[in-house]
Amino acid sequence: xxxxxxxxxxxxxxxxxxxxxxxxxxxxxxxxxxxxxxxxxxxxxxxxxxxxxxxxxxxxxxxxxxxxxxxxxxxxxxxxxxxxxxxxxxxxxxxxxxxxxxxxxxxxxxxxxxxxxxxxxxxxxxxxxxxxxxxxxxxxxxxxxxxxxxxxxxxxxxxxxxxxxxxxxxxxxxxxxxxxxxxxxxxxxxxxxxxxxxxxxxxxxxxxxxxxxxxxxxxxxxxxxxxxxxxxxxxxxxxxxxxxxxxxxxxxxxxxxxxxxxxxxxxxxxxxxxxxxxxxxxxxxxxxxxxxxxxxxxxxxxxxxxxxxxxxxxxxxxxxxxxxxxxxxxxxxxxxxxxxxxxxxxxxxxxxxxxxxxxxxxxxxxxxxxxxxxxxxxxxxxxxxxxxxxxxxxxxxxxxxxxxxxxxxxxxxxxxxxxx
Numbered sequence: 001x002x003x004x005x006x007x008x009x010x011x012x013x014x015x016x017x018x019x020x021x022x023x024x025x026x027x028x029x030x031x032x033x034x035x036x037x038x039x040x041x042x043x044x045x046x047x048x049x050x051x052x053x054x055x056x057x058x059x060x061x062x063x064x065x066x067x068x069x070x071x072x073x074x075x076x077x078x079x080x081x082x083x084x085x086x087x088x089x090x091x092x093x094x095x096x097x098x099x100x101x102x103x104x105x106x107x108x109x110x111x112x113x114x115x116x117x118x119x120x121x122x123x124x125x126x127x128x129x130x131x132x133x134x135x136x137x138x139x140x141x142x143x144x145x146x147x148x149x150x151x152x153x154x155x156x157x158x159x160x161x162x163x164x165x166x167x168x169x170x171x172x173x174x175x176x177x178x179x180x181x182x183x184x185x186x187x188x189x190x191x192x193x194x195x196x197x198x199x200x201x202x203x204x205x206x207x208x209x210x211x212x213x214x215x216x217x218x219x220x221x222x223x224x225x226x227x228x229x230x231x232x233x234x235x236x237x238x239x240x241x242x243x244x245x246x247x248x249x250x251x252x253x254x255x256x257x258x259x260x261x262x263x264x265x266x267x268x269x270x271x272x273x274x275x276x277x278x279x280x281x282x283x284x285x286x287x288x289x290x291x292x293x294x295x296x297x298x299x300x301x302x303x304x305x306x307x308x309x310x311x312x313x314x315x316x317x318x319x320x321x322x323x324x325x326x327x328x329x330x331x332x333x334x335x336x337x338x339x340x341x342x343x344x345x346x347x348x349x350x351x352x353x354x355x356x357x358x359x360x361x362x363x364x365x366x367x368x369x370x371x372x373x374x375x376x377x378x379x380x381x382x383x384x385x386x387x388x389x390x391x392x393x394x395x396x397x398x399x400x401x402x403x404x405x406x407x408x409x410x411x412x413x414x415x416x417x418x419x420x
Contacts, residue, residue, distance in 0.1 A: 029144065036084045037077055052076045056083055094190060096148060097141040099181045100131055115291040118280050125283045127177065134160050134174045145185045150195040153178060161207035171208050175201065215406040216360045218369045223357050230351055240322045242339050243347035245315055246330040250344065250367050252311060253302050254374030254393055257341035257367060262290045263329045268312065273302040279341055288340060300394050375404040
């Protein structure tokens with residue numbers, strides 16, 4: 001919101017005799033802005049290059065000064081105000097958004113390893129998207145960090161909960177941004193007290209939508225058969241089209257998409273699939289990179305069952321005919337020569353829509369749903385357990401049971417009860 005718009009809102013409030021704490025903050029901010037602008041002599045017209053120019057003090061420069069330019073006088077004034085406040089907004093002048101920007105920039109500092117940097121860049125990209133979703137364009141984002149109170153934080157949380165359906169994961173993401181910003185401001189002595197540390201998260205429980213149950217995120221047996229039949233038909237019609245093969249393989253082993261596409265034929269040996277790497281994609285540039293670790297940095301092996309071996313035999317026949325020079329299970333047209341997991345996901349999503357399969361109670365389903373089937377099958381089998389499922393599928397036992405286990409096999413449970 002521009003300074004003129006904010007002043008207009010204040011005058012309207014003054015006219016209606018409804019002065020709020022936000023109005024008080026506005027007056028103080030306008031006074032500070034005026035004080036900064038009065039220290040400079042601004043040009044009355046643009047230079048020959050069409051820009052407005054001004055020299056300001058800058059102790060980081062050898063000359064002690066630097067030039068700022070802008071297309072309009074208003075933009076030039078905003079740049080001068082921002083420069084005067086410095087990276088922290090002149091300490092007490094920093095807004096919530098100012099501190100957020102600093103927190104995100106620090107996440108990329110001193111990261112030399114290309115793998116770590118790509119992962120960190122994706123984190124920053126997601127944080128910025130989340131910030132825009134929950135705080136972009138709000139008075140809260142423009143508020144001075146020193147002025148924000150516990151009540152202000154509670155209000156922005158409730159505003160978000162009431163304006164959009166939010167599950168636990170989204171709620172934690174929003175609160176994570178708040179926590180990082182206020183923790184940084186407190187640690188850098190920009191605020192004397194951290195109001196976020198006094199937030200009672202339990203007070204918001206009733207505003208959070210319950211998570212979908214694992215059983216709602218799996219495909220029915222008849223749906224699974226329809227999808228498998230459709231993939232097999234695609235493989236027969238276009239044997240060279242690798243997304244159809246990669247999607248079936250991911251479903252068969254209940255794997256993560258990013259850990260499927262980097263696999264090479266040499267990773268399958270002694271009746272085991274060696275899973276120790278994953279494909280990362282920069283969410284802004286879309287550049288791909290294969291890193292030598294899985295999602296949770298734990299290498300694991302997956303046993304080659306008869307069903308998987310039959311699949312690999314069919315895939316090898318296709319390789320021998322179309323991709324004899326490729327080391328990858330699933331070659332692609334990318335520069336690296338391997339398929340992208342996003343292409344596989346897109347293919348499967350289209351397959352679901354094409355076969356008229358809708359979501360269950362609004363729960364998100366996809367190739368990841370087959371992972372729940374696999375984990376549940378291991379847990380329910382004789383001698384199986386969450387610990388064994390965790391070793392095979394790469395989750396912790398608690399996560400495997402809480403987020404992936406869909407329940408007992410009712411037919412097996414009936415047999416056990418009737419025989420006891």
